[in-house]
Amino acid sequence: MFGNTMYRDTGLKIRTLHVRDIRFPTSLGSHGSDAMHVDCNYSCTYVIIYTEGDVEGHGLTFTIGHGNEIVVAAVKSLSPLVVGQDADQIFNDFACFWRKLTSDSQLRWIGPEKGVIHLATAAIINALWDLWANLQQKPLWKLLVDMEPEKLVSTIDFRYISDVVTKEEAVAMLKAMETGKEEREEQMKRVGYPAYTTQAGWLGYSNEHVKTLCSQYLANGFTAFKVKVGQNLEDDRRRCTMVRKIIGWDNKLMVDANQVWDIEQAIEWMKQLAEFKPLWIEEPTSPDDILGHATISKALKPLGIGVATGEMCCNRVMFKQFLQARAMQYCQIDSCRIGGVNEVLSVYFMAKKLGVPVCPHAGGVGLCEMVQHLQIFDYICLTGTTEGRMIEYTNQQHEHFENPIKVIHAHYIAPKMPGYSTVMKPDSVEAYEYPHGSKWQEMFAKGLFPDPTKQNVFVCPAK
Numbered sequence: 245m246f247g248n249t250m251y252r253d254t255g256l257k258i259r260t261l262h263v264r265d266i267r268f269p270t271s272l273g274s275h276g277s278d279a280m281h282v283d284c285n286y287s288c289t290y291v292i293i294y295t296e297g298d299v300e301g302h303g304l305t306f307t308i309g310h311g312n313e314i315v316v317a318a319v320k321s322l323s324p325l326v327v328g329q330d331a332d333q334i335f336n337d338f339a340c341f342w343r344k345l346t347s348d349s350q351l352r353w354i355g356p357e358k359g360v361i362h363l364a365t366a367a368i369i370n371a372l373w374d375l376w377a378n379l380q381q382k383p384l385w386k387l388l389v390d391m392e393p394e395k396l397v398s399t400i401d402f403r404y405i406s407d408v409v410t411k412e413e414a415v416a417m418l419k420a421m422e423t424g425k426e427e428r429e430e431q432m433k434r435v436g437y438p439a440y441t442t443q444a445g446w447l448g449y450s451n452e453h454v455k456t457l458c459s460q461y462l463a464n465g466f467t468a469f470k471v472k473v474g475q476n477l478e479d480d481r482r483r484c485t486m487v488r489k490i491i492g493w494d495n496k497l498m499v500d501a502n503q504v505w506d507i508e509q510a511i512e513w514m515k516q517l518a519e520f521k522p523l524w525i526e527e528p529t530s531p532d533d534i535l536g537h538a539t540i541s542k543a544l545k546p547l548g549i550g551v552a553t554g555e556m557c558c559n560r561v562m563f564k565q566f567l568q569a570r571a572m573q574y575c576q577i578d579s580c581r582i583g584g585v586n587e588v589l590s591v592y593f594m595a596k597k598l599g600v601p602v603c604p605h606a607g608g609v610g611l612c613e614m615v616q617h618l619q620i621f622d623y624i625c626l627t628g629t630t631e632g633r634m635i636e637y638t639n640q641q642h643e644h645f646e647n648p649i650k651v652i653h654a655h656y657i658a659p660k661m662p663g664y665s666t667v668m669k670p671d672s673v674e675a676y677e678y679p680h681g682s683k684w685q686e687m688f689a690k691g692l693f694p695d696p697t698k699q700n701v702f703v704c705p706a707k
């Protein structure tokens with residue numbers, strides 16, 4: 245028992261783990277498109293953990309189509325480490341379990357803690373947190389908020405980051421913010437957490453469509469808009485002029501290049517876009533180039549432009565160095581790129597220590613559903629402010645979730661239902677399972693996409 249919160253010994257064994265390859269044909273409408281990913285099909289590797297009781301855990305990681313089958317295979321390779329375990333034992337020493345999952349002495353060779361195997365870790369770990377929140381009958385954010393600081397911090401593996409933040413410091417950070425927690429919680433339930441929209445700025449949308457969407461989001465109360473750039477400078481200038489005309493100069497504009505530039509090119513390109521007063525340039529170059537981002541940050545600082553990155557930052561060690569090197573002014577954690585909630589929490593603590601605001605990435609399936617929980621926790625328990633912080637909003641696939649986000653007047657309202665908001669509707673799963681689902685079969689028949697079962701490629705077997 246920790247303080248007032250009882251962690252009941254559930255004695256629940258994990259009976260089995262199912263994994264599904266789910267894909268949506270978003271490329272047909274250019275949804276989600278950017279300078280690098282021009283024809284993405286928003287997809288996810290969807291994990292369901294079944295226990296010997298009634299309670300389940302659902303989790304996912306996001307991909308953009310091809311290769312989702314590889315993440316599914318990686319989940320299968322990790323599953324023997326999960327199946328047969330006692331849920332309560334996992335939650336009693338979650339950091340230890342997390343390390344076990346990421347440190348299998350053979351599997352770690354295909355990471356470690358990066359790429360496909362880490363995406364798979366994220367899907368499993370997210371499902372475990374959903375299970376835990378369900379067992380406690382609380383939405384995930386509330387599970388985090390109600391935990392004693394020591395318990396919460398005990399879920400994090402501090403290996404490789406204790407030179408920046410220690411367990412003791414993390415506990416002290418949480419304790420220092422205890423006053424005012426209840427008011428902040430009330431505010432999240434009533435007013436919610438500020439959001440910005442990317443939905444009006446996908447690169448493949450026509451100018452007319454962008455205009456219409458900007459006006460719509462403006463009318464719905466949005467005050468911050470992200471636009472994709474990086475393919476053609478003249479087009480970027482035209483689009484930014486058009487967007488600024490609609491949203492005005494009091495609202496915020498952010499731009500996102502999705503990794504297309506070299507360092508000098510990024511600086512020069514952004515000088516040409518500086519007149520549009522973007523708050524940040526997101527992913528200007530390779531997501532692995534920490535010193536390159538630091539150079540860009542330094543060059544753009546006098547222009548008032550920050551650098552944002554994180555959606556492809558592969559683990560806490562990279563985040564640590566980005567933060568240490570002053571290479572990111574906005575830290576964009578992603579709920580399923582790194583190893584799920586445990587590792588994301590470690591990044592929140594480092595960002596707090598080094599004074600960098602977190603603005604989560606949410607352009608993907610289920611990402612909005614998940615990151616709202618994390619950012620609401622950050623507000624209530626860790627930073628106590630929304631200053632310089634926003635959660636990304638995209639209008640994608642919410643209809644396929646049992647408990648979709650609720651965004652009112654450009655604010656995410658704290659979810660009420662137990663869990664991590666990761667349960668997908670069974671009908672959606674059946675219809676969009678790739679390549680056997682009914683919707684995919686229809687699309688293959690119409691010739692909209694090639695049927696991979698008729699080509700010589702690896703596909704996930706039918707269930």
Ligand SMILES: C[C@H](O)[C@@H](O)[C@@H](O)[C@H](O)C(=O)O
Pocket residue numbers: 275276277278281284308442500502555605606607608636
């Ligand atoms: C391919 C994807 O839609 C990305 O463009 C998207 O995640 C984006 O970078 C974002 O910031 O939301």
Ligand SMILES: [Mg+2]
Pocket residue numbers: 500502526527555607
């Ligand atoms: Mg982005």
